[in-house]
Amino acid sequence: MYRVKEAFYTLQGEGAQAGRAAVFCRFSKCNLWNGREQDRESAVCNFCDTDFVGTDGQNGGRFATADELADHIRRLWPDAPGRPYVVCTGGEPLLQLDDALIAAFHARGFEVGVETNGTLPAPAGIDWLCVSPKADAEVVIRQCDELKLVFPQPLAPPERFEGIAASHYFLSPMATPTVTEPELDPVRQRNTRLATDYCLAHPRWRLTLQMHKIIGID
Numbered sequence: 001m002y003r004v005k006e007a008f009y010t011l012q013g014e015g016a017q018a019g020r021a022a023v024f025c026r027f028s029k030c031n032l033w034n035g036r037e038q039d040r041e042s043a044v045c046n047f048c049d050t051d052f053v054g055t056d057g058q059n060g061g062r063f064a065t066a067d068e069l070a071d072h073i074r075r076l077w078p079d080a081p082g083r084p085y086v087v088c089t090g091g092e093p094l095l096q097l098d099d100a101l102i103a104a105f106h107a108r109g110f111e112v113g114v115e116t117n118g119t120l121p122a123p124a125g126i127d128w129l130c131v132s133p134k135a136d137a138e139v140v141i142r143q144c145d146e147l148k149l150v151f152p153q154p155l156a157p158p159e160r161f162e163g164i165a166a167s168h169y170f171l172s173p174m175a176t177p178t179v180t181e182p183e184l185d186p187v188r189q190r191n192t193r194l195a196t197d198y199c200l201a202h203p204r205w206r207l208t209l210q211m212h213k214i215i216g217i218d
């Protein structure tokens, strides 16, 4: 049984695939926070900008088989040229994404992207793996397509992750979890300046911005 909070068609807003059309499949549950506001402060990951509790979002639900979920996601992709792309996120997608679901996506022509906190092993066959480390949680994935670190995190300085083999190293300024408009978020503005300065001083790192919030989609 797969539990999905929501699924929607949008543009990838972050990282090296930013600007690419994708169906986002947001799985329920995370291993670093239970999703309840009253428990945020004591959670390992305490800046999450996402509601991943339950299955009640748009196109959310419980899916008994990989084929049922992949068919559901396929229906959200437009009938137009261009390689179908699904981004599995959450919550923590690696609590649920398995070989059967990756195979079901591939069988429908999808490239499979994953956004993970890196604390759980990744199944084989993922086409684009984005690892975003959180605080002092141990990262077990040693190789990925992009390492996308939310910055700054006192317990997760960029230098700690340079041993993880990645094609791209990004800093993503930490936003206030509950604020969607960047211009109304002075904390994000300060963090954008800090991330910019870090990238200027350490040019292996690149800046990425949450484009979907800037342009006001999803």
Ligand SMILES: C[S@@+](CC[C@H](N)C(=O)[O-])C[C@H]1O[C@@H](n2cnc3c(N)ncnc32)[C@H](O)[C@@H]1O
Pocket (backbone or CB within 6 Å): 030, 047, 048, 049, 050, 089, 090, 091, 092, 093, 115, 116, 117, 131, 132, 148, 150, 172, 173, 174, 175, 176, 177
């Ligand atoms: C909600 S998480 C879900 C996937 C996975 N659990 C993870 O943490 O990577 C999706 C992306 O949003 C980023 N994110 C979450 N809260 C954020 C915030 N307040 N500011 C900037 N990025 C944030 C995460 O680091 C991750 O790259």
Ligand SMILES: Nc1nc2[nH]cc(C(=O)O)c2c(=O)[nH]1
Pocket (backbone or CB within 6 Å): 010, 011, 012, 013, 014, 024, 050, 089, 090, 115, 212, 217, 218
């Ligand atoms: N447009 C858009 N791009 C995204 N990239 C990563 C996201 C996520 O929450 O995993 C995300 C998201 O929530 N929306």
Ligand code: SF4
Pocket (backbone or CB within 6 Å): 030, 031, 032, 033, 045, 046, 047, 048, 049, 050, 052, 090, 091, 092, 117, 134
């Ligand atoms: S950002 Fe990712 S790891 Fe952190 S609580 Fe949200 S879903 Fe979990």
Ligand SMILES: [Mg+2]
Pocket (backbone or CB within 6 Å): 049, 050
């Ligand atoms: Mg998001």
